[in-house]
Amino acid sequence: MTKEQLKRILDSNILLLSSRATNNENLSEFYSDETERGANVLFAPDFNVCESFEDTLKQVVEAAGEVAFTTCCISPVEGGLTLYGGKNTYNEYYNKILNAAKICYDAGVSFLILGGFTNLTEAKCAVLAAKEACPLPICIGLAFDDEIKLENEIDPAKAIITLQALEVNAVGVVGGTNADDTLEVLSQMKEFASVPLFALPTVSEFMTPEDFADYIPEFVGNKCTITGTANGSPVYTAAISKALWQIEPFKPDFHSVSAITGISGILFYDFKNQAISENKQMLEISIENEKEAESLISKLIETKAPPVCFKSKDLDALELAVKLYPGRPAVRSDEYGEIAAKEYGALVLPEGE
8 A cells, every 4th residue: 555545545434443363363264353343454463462473464464355454563662762761772773663664564564553652752763764664654653641741741732743744644542542531632633633643542441342432433523534442352343333334434634734843832833934833932953963962852851942943064963863852843954954854854944034
């Protein structure tokens, strides 16, 4: 599936993901039953439950045949980034996601879900790695805490503005977030979403399939075009399918958003790149080299800085700052810097304004 094909599908359909089989089940039989229950996307088991992930993926793709699409979830890299006290350098984290995405692509899945990220820099890293690995459509899913925040108190609005600037195909929730909180996340994201949203929340053992299905119309009403559960059994697939059958296909009418984000705020721009937010505070920061870039990002995180604009004559330093920054920054640079800035999701501002 190409990005354009997925866009056309989401313009006129709602995709229902199946529940996920375990490594001990007959995959062909399990997923055949799921398509009969109404699933039109087969959701492959995660890496960590498969003895042979490549073989499992190929079995899922084979089970889908011509009647369903396929996807799988690539989770955050264990240990996190060193920038946040973890054990993986940026390049190590990037390469692990890249390799996983290549395996999924080679197996023939229809699109990728990068899911369960609680850290915005790690989510950005995963998107960039997956985009390098393959041409598949990419959906990036976040897991928010009880306060509806990611690490560093990043809220859904800042997250959607940042991630859709990387030209993903959908942004949403995957695991770690219950149905009520997922609905709140979608409602906050939809105001700034220029891509479709999706919802794969965790359901508790106390929530019946029918109770969960009651949320589906509200999910769809908040720009959600892909839905399912992160951990639900096949009975949830059937209940969701029944709820979707009663809903008119969602026809997204997404607008573009020109904005940059800081840990402490969002700064919006008009089509002439003039700041239009009431609070126009923005830090303009010049960066000399890569070493300085990483140190600077740590300070911005620690001080909960407002939106920033990076300037640098060192292209490598500029690229690193944009990639590590937990949000969408602005950039003022020469032509080469502008190209890199756009590739990594930054907003390009003209020099001298």
